[in-house]
Amino acid sequence: MTKLAFLLGILFIGSVHAESICTDRRCLAQMLINKEHFSQPQYENCTLLIKVPFIEYQTLDVDTKNLRLNSRLVASIEWLDPGLAWDTSVYQFDQVILPVNTIWTPELHVTNGITTDMQQGSDDLVVFSNGTVKHSVIINAAVDCEINLFNYPFAEDECPVAIQSFSAGDCGTSLHMGDVKMIDGSHGDWQTDFAILKKQRDDRNYIMVGLSIKYSNPFITLLLPTILIVLADIVSFALPLKGGERNSFKITLVLSFTMFLSILNDELPGDGQCSPIIRTHFCVCLVLLVLSMLVSMLLTRVAKDGLFDLCSFFQSSPQREKENSKEIKDEETRADISVVQLEVSEDTLMLRKMVKFLEALQTNRQTETEYERIADRGDKIFSCFYFIVASSYVTAMTCVMVKYKCKVNHFDFWY
Structure with missing residues (x-):
């Protein structure tokens, strides 16, 4: 037992010494x-x-x-x-x-x-x-x-x-x-x-x-469509005023433009120190499109009823009904007089009615032609004015977008 204890003590001391010299x-x-x-x-x-x-x-x-x-x-x-x-x-x-x-x-x-x-x-x-x-x-x-x-x-x-x-x-x-x-x-x-x-x-x-x-992606998805829509609006003046095709086309352009305006609002932040000028560009383009649509509608009414007859649109309804009833009474009186005149033959009366009808028809055609001429002249003047304004605006806005620089202080977090 003494030898075993001695050997164990030697092993323990050796292991401790080995650890100390690791x-x-x-x-x-x-x-x-x-x-x-x-x-x-x-x-x-x-x-x-x-x-x-x-x-x-x-x-x-x-x-x-x-x-x-x-x-x-x-x-x-x-x-x-x-x-x-x-x-x-x-x-x-x-x-x-x-x-x-x-x-x-x-x-x-x-x-x-x-x-x-x-x-x-x-x-x-x-x-x-x-x-x-x-x-x-x-x-x-x-x-x-x-x-x-x-x-x-x-x-x-x-x-x-x-x-x-x-x-x-x-x-x-x-x-x-x-x-x-x-x-x-x-x-x-x-x-x-x-x-x-x-x-x-x-x-x-x-x-x-x-x-x-x-710029290729935002230019194609935002800026280019505005230019093309305004260009299509300018070319739409080639459509006739009659029939309503032009007005329908212009309304379609305005609705299409509002869709791109919604996309712009989702892509860009609100107003800031240097807010995107493309917002102003979209606003001006929308104003131009709406103005063109309203003028086209107005000229369509002029081509049908004339420039001065537009005032009848604001005339009160009772007054218009009174005038219509008066015209009907005058026609009945004239009809009664024609019946009393027995000595006039039936063929002569029919011939007179035909003559009056043709004269009224010719007068209406001349009036409509005059209305269309006035509307066409106004349409040409406005189309030239619209082309000059729209072209000048698009050119000026593109130059501003490319060349103008806005300054921003990026170090305001240090004080």
Whole structure:
């Protein structure tokens, strides 16, 4: 029994000694984990420098309706934590891998972001023998950006994505930014033209993102239909006034235009500092179409009843009935007189009636011809005026959409 106890004691002492001299990477990692450094490294100036040597920027989506830029950033970060350094004469390794949740890691967020979600790039990080820690983080942010949509669908603008870390007075962290690389620049109707790292002050770093609309889709779905509808309205003056075909066609154009107006309202935001001028364009086009429709209806009435007979439309009903009854009485009196005149033959009376009928018919035709001539002249004058006004307006509005620039302050979130 004494020998057995002696041997067991030797084995126990040997195992403890073996554990104390364990120098592989896992033992090194466990030694660093046991330190439980969950707080920020503290220096005399109370500020830790965080290096961000590389950022990968990607535009996920541009919400045109709510003026928001959804971005994804993958940032490589480095910092120095002397408490995680080790003696390379004992542990002969220059670097080791630790679980990310076992030590302190800095937090980055977007200053002008409505929502910022930072995730760890991986579950592990690398620690070097001098205490340098290297890691990567993924930041998903929705940035509230007052995108200049004045020139929509030819709009282009720049939107800042401001990056910062925790800082409270003289304590906290400071960032030293490196390079930015943009990937996957095309998303929906928007194109990301560039992503450049800039700064306003030493503590204000931001990525300036250049955005532009790929105008082919909104031009085809919104702007081009307005031009074609106005052009069709101009050409519709070739239709005759009589028959109602022109008026029906113009009403169809107005109804079609209101459908595109509804699409525009769903696509673009409300009024803002630089609200889209295409809203004004749609409003003016709608006014032109309605004006053309009303004038066409008015000229149709003129071609039938004459310009001066339009006043009879506003005449009271009792007055019109009184005049009609008076005409009927006059006709009955004339008929009675014709009956009394027995000496006139029946053929002569019939001939006189035929003559009066033909004279009345010829008079009506001459009157209608005169009415049509007046309406046709007014129609030609208005069609020329409408063509000049519509063409000039479309040309001027297109130039304004392409060339005019509206200024927006994108840095009002800094004060």
